[in-house]
Every structure is written in C-alpha cells, then in structure tokens.
Amino acid sequence: MNKHVIIVGTGLGGLSAGLRLASRGYRVTFVEKNRQPGGRLNQLKKDGFTFDIGPSFFSMPYEFVELVNDCGLKMPFEFVELDPLYTVHFRGSNKKFSLYKDIGKLSRQFEGIEPDFKKKFTAYLKKCEQLYNDTVDIVIKQNFNSIPAYFQALMQVNPKHVPVLFKSFWKQVSTYFDSKEARQIVSLIAFFLGRTPFDTNAIYTLLSHIEFTHTGYYNVKGGMYTIVTSLIDALSKFDVSFHYETEIVGYQSHKGELVSLTDQHGKDWKSDIFVINADAAFFRGSVFRRKKFSPGRLNKMSWTMGYLTFYVGINKKLPHLEHHNYFLGNNYEEYAQDVMKNPGTLEKPYYYVNILSKHNPGCAPEGHEALFFVCPVPNLKYKPDWSDKQEIIRSILDDFSERIHEDISENIVCQMEYTPEDWERAFNLYLGSGLGLSHTMGQIGAFRPKNYDEKFRNVFYVGASTIPGAGLPMAVISSKLAAERIHDFMAGIPE
Numbered sequence: 001m002n003k004h005v006i007i008v009g010t011g012l013g014g015l016s017a018g019l020r021l022a023s024r025g026y027r028v029t030f031v032e033k034n035r036q037p038g039g040r041l042n043q044l045k046k047d048g049f050t051f052d053i054g055p056s057f058f059s060m061p062y063e064f065v066e067l068v069n070d071c072g073l074k075m076p077f078e079f080v081e082l083d084p085l086y087t088v089h090f091r092g093s094n095k096k097f098s099l100y101k102d103i104g105k106l107s108r109q110f111e112g113i114e115p116d117f118k119k120k121f122t123a124y125l126k127k128c129e130q131l132y133n134d135t136v137d138i139v140i141k142q143n144f145n146s147i148p149a150y151f152q153a154l155m156q157v158n159p160k161h162v163p164v165l166f167k168s169f170w171k172q173v174s175t176y177f178d179s180k181e182a183r184q185i186v187s188l189i190a191f192f193l194g195r196t197p198f199d200t201n202a203i204y205t206l207l208s209h210i211e212f213t214h215t216g217y218y219n220v221k222g223g224m225y226t227i228v229t230s231l232i233d234a235l236s237k238f239d240v241s242f243h244y245e246t247e248i249v250g251y252q253s254h255k256g257e258l259v260s261l262t263d264q265h266g267k268d269w270k271s272d273i274f275v276i277n278a279d280a281a282f283f284r285g286s287v288f289r290r291k292k293f294s295p296g297r298l299n300k301m302s303w304t305m306g307y308l309t310f311y312v313g314i315n316k317k318l319p320h321l322e323h324h325n326y327f328l329g330n331n332y333e334e335y336a337q338d339v340m341k342n343p344g345t346l347e348k349p350y351y352y353v354n355i356l357s358k359h360n361p362g363c364a365p366e367g368h369e370a371l372f373f374v375c376p377v378p379n380l381k382y383k384p385d386w387s388d389k390q391e392i393i394r395s396i397l398d399d400f401s402e403r404i405h406e407d408i409s410e411n412i413v414c415q416m417e418y419t420p421e422d423w424e425r426a427f428n429l430y431l432g433s434g435l436g437l438s439h440t441m442g443q444i445g446a447f448r449p450k451n452y453d454e455k456f457r458n459v460f461y462v463g464a465s466t467i468p469g470a471g472l473p474m475a476v477i478s479s480k481l482a483a484e485r486i487h488d489f490m491a492g493i494p495e
C-alpha cells in the first residue's frame with residue numbers, strides 16, 4: 001500500500017508539498033483548522049465583492065512553473081504581469097511615482113529630484129543582481145543538515161559581498177542615492193519582509209533585483225485565490241482528502257517516531273509521515289511542547305510586524321489609481337524607527353491600497369470597486385489592545401480620500417477588517433505577526449526552525465516559517481526542500 005502523509009495546514013506551503021507528494025504516489029490527508037483552504041493566501045466574499053485577504057502579488061513566477069512541471073501537470077492558472085509594479089505617493093505632494101520596470105521611464109520621474117538617477121540605479125541594481133546570483137543556489141535553495149554545513153555554504157559566497165553583511169538595507173541604498181524620495185522608494189521593499197529598511201540586512205537588497213530586473217511582480221487572472229482553487233483542483237485528481245475545521249492540539253509518539261496527531265475533538269490522526277505547514281516555531285512549542293519553543297523563548301525571538309488589513313467595497317470607480325498604491329508620510333525615518341513598537345505612530349499611518357477590481361472586474365459589481373488596505377502596525381507584543389481599530393481605519397480612509405481628492409466615505413457599501421488579533425486567531429500566527437519570524441541573521445538559513453523535526457524522524461515542516469523564508473515563491477521552494485527531505489527519509493538517507 002502507498003505511504004500515507006498527513007499535512008497539517010492548507011497554506012501554499014502545505015498545498016505545494018501535498019501536490020509534490022501525491023503526484024509521486026503518496027496518499028495525502030490534509031487537516032486544516034479553518035473552514036476553507038489557503039491559509040494567509042485566502043479570500044473573503046461579501047455583498048457581491050470578493051477580496052484576497054493577504055498576498056496581492058508575487059515575484060519569481062517560475063517557481064510555480066517548476067512546481068507543476070515537477071508534478072507532471074500543466075500550469076493551472078494564468079499570470080498577469082504588473083507594470084507599473086506600484087505607485088508611491090508622499091503626503092503633501094501631488095506627484096505620483098510610478099515604478100516602471102523600464103529604467104528609462106522610471107528615471108524620468110526622478111528628474112530634478114535625484115541627479116543621474118539612471119546611472120545610480122543601474123549601478124545599484126548591478127550589485128543587487130550579483131548578490132542574488134551569488135546566493136540563490138548556494139544559500140537560498142538548499143537544505144542544510146547542520147550549522148557547520150550552512151557556514152560551509154556561506155563560505156562559497158563571493159567574499160566581495162562580506163561588507164554588505166555589516167550594513168542595513170537603508171545604509172546600502174543611501175550609498176547610491178541622495179534624495180529622500182529615491183532612498184525611500186528603493187528601500188520600501190524591506191517592508192515586504194515585515195520589518196523596516198533600518199533593521200533589515202543589506203543582503204536583502206537582492207530583492208530589488210528580483211523586483212525590477214529579474215522577474216517583477218505578478219497577479220493571477222481571477223484573483224490571487226485562484227492559485228488555491230486551482231491547486232485544490234489539481235490535488236483532487238490524486239489520492240488526497242481534506243478535513244476542515246480540524247485543529248491539531250496534541251500528539252502520540254513511540255520510539256522517536258510520531259504515531260498520531262490529535263485534533264480539538266480528541267480524534268487521533270495516524271500516518272506514516274507528517275508534514276507541518278502550521279508555523280514551525282509555534283507548533284513545536286504549542287503542540288510538541290519543546291522547551292526551545294516555550295512561550296518564554298518564543299517571546300524572546302524576533303517577530304515581524306503585524307498588519308491591520310481592511311477590505312472596502314465602494315459604489316464608484318477609481319480610474320486614476322493603479323493596482324498597487326503606497327501612501328507614505330513625510331517622516332519616513334522617524335516612522336520606520338517607531339512602527340514596529342510604538343502604537344502612537346498609528347495617528348498618521350503609512351498604508352498600501354490594492355484596487356483588486358482593477359485586474360479582476362469580477363471582484364466587484366458593475367460600477368463598483370473592491371479595495372484592500374494594508375497598514376503595517378506593531379504586533380501584539382507591543383500593541384495588544386485593538387479596541388481602537390475603527391478610529392485607525394477611519395483616519396486612513398479620511399487620509400486616502402484627501403490624497404485622491406475624492407471623498408469615498410459616502411460610497412462605502414461594505415467593510416471588513418482583520419487586526420493582528422484576527423490574524424493570530426485565524427491562522428495561529430504568533431503575536432499576530434504577519435510574516436512570522438523576522439529574517440534576521442540569527443533566524444535564517446540553518447538558524448531558522450528546521451524543515452525536519454529534531455526528535456521525530458517522520459515529521460517535516462513546510463512553508464514560510466521554515467527555510468528559506470517568507471513570501472509565496474519561498475513557500476513553493478520550501479515544498480521542494482521538504483519533499484527532498486521526505487525522499488531521503490524514505491530512502492533511509494540520514495539527515
């Protein structure tokens with residue numbers, strides 16, 4: 001009989017791992033605490049509007065192509081390339097920066113602001129590309145069996161990059177650009193890692209290469225949730241079953257192997273192999289009761305910021321806005337220094353607005369628009385009380401109306417919101433931290449929660465909380481790395 005795998009969680013990491021294993025003949029059972037699949041890549045529907053709740057674009061689309069090729073399938077969804085990638089608006093200015101991939105077109109927007117922008121940006125991107133090329137295969141797409149093996153891999157990276165390791169993202173960007181506009185716009189991507197350019201290592205400037213030259217950003221025809229529905233569809237062709245509203249809370253083990261997991265109703269789920277897509281640190285602490293991940297130890301780790309997200313349906317169109325729009329203030333450095341910890345910064349927040357119905361008219365009724373707001377906020381460690389959420393949302397909506405010169409308050413026909421408390425409750429995200437453990441040097445590579453279990457030989461981890469890290473393409477890469485681990489386990493190859 002085929003080996004049986006239980007996968008805990010139906011986030012992108014879990015679904016991708018399930019597809020790789022099912023296509024290789026494993027019998028796969030998914031258990032998921034929520035009513036519908038997708039994890040953070042999820043969807044809300046209300047009053048004729050459809051909202052993607054978390055991810056709104058992704059880079060490295062070829063990782064999805066690799067996934068389906070690996071499973072012998074055809075690409076089940078269609079990519080939509082974004083150009084401009086996004087727009088950036090500064091408070092008190094009517095100038096809109098449109099981030100085109102074409103450097104000539106992009107540079108024209110910095111005329112009179114950053115002399116020689118094109119030359120400087122080209123030099124900056126060249127360095128980012130070198131960082132990407134010299135690390136991606138050696139460090140990012142690798143399983144490490146030990147810390148020495150990880151250091152050995154790092155030693156293979158061209159030593160010319162060493163000085164970068166001692167700089168912040170902001171410092172690296174500031175060595176190339178002088179104007180506040182160029183520095184802020186180019187470093188904005190550090191927020192995509194759930195921290196700020198001031199506390200993100202300069203090695204992550206490789207993301208600028210991914211953003212502008214390598215692949216850019218993509219959306220999916222029909223909305224981001226199409227990724228989930230099409231993966232579920234692909235999985236249904238194999239020996240796979242799904243069990244929703246099933247939360248794992250306990251376990252039984254025997255002689256170094258996990259025998260079964262126990263759900264909230266006391267039902268035991270037995271299997272040969274277990275893959276955990278729930279947060280790899282929090283699950284080890286809360287279910288396996290590991291000391292290294294006890295509440296005290298988890299609290300001392302570095303977690304990314306939280307997100308206040310809200311979903312607004314309006315009964316008019318906003319034709320002058322692009323798909324992705326960032327609204328920044330005039331105190332970037334002060335704001336970024338504070339946003340992780342100081343709830344007071346929420347009086348004048350920075351935020352991002354995604355007009356979902358721009359590329360996907362089906363997301364809103366005719367003549368309406370579906371808007372998705374994301375505001376980076378302190379996680380629950382620094383702001384546990386969210387009773388003021390409606391005031392914060394109101395201040396953002398007022399600010400948005402002022403900046404687009406159109407009062408939308410009278411046009412709102414539907415609104416829903418997720419505070420960090422909701423994110424925590426819905427997906428077991430520790431402290432409501434949107435992207436999980438931060439990508440600090442002590443929490444990446446061999447120092448990130450491993451994708452194999454320390455005690456149980458037949459337990460593996462997949463998703464953004466283990467290697468390589470946060471974001472949709474990384475979750476897909478993690479499924480490849482986890483599948484390799486399982487393959488080695490089945491072949492009797494030790495870690």
Ligand SMILES: Cc1cc2nc3c(=O)[nH]c(=O)nc-3n(C[C@H](O)[C@H](O)[C@H](O)COP(=O)(O)OP(=O)(O)OC[C@H]3O[C@@H](n4cnc5c(N)ncnc54)[C@H](O)[C@@H]3O)c2cc1C
Nearest residue numbers: 009011012013033039040055056057248278463464471472
């Ligand atoms: C607001 C926001 C915006 C984002 N935007 C982007 C973006 O634009 N582009 C991008 O690439 N990335 C983005 N991300 C990051 C991206 O969403 C994640 O990196 C990715 O979706 C993580 O997938 P995953 O499979 O690792 O985990 P998850 O999606 O968290 O899936 C884990 C699953 O496990 C389930 N689970 C947890 N505990 C248990 C349990 N005990 N028993 C049973 N089930 C359990 C959860 O319910 C969940 O379904 C964003 C994240 C947020 C929060």
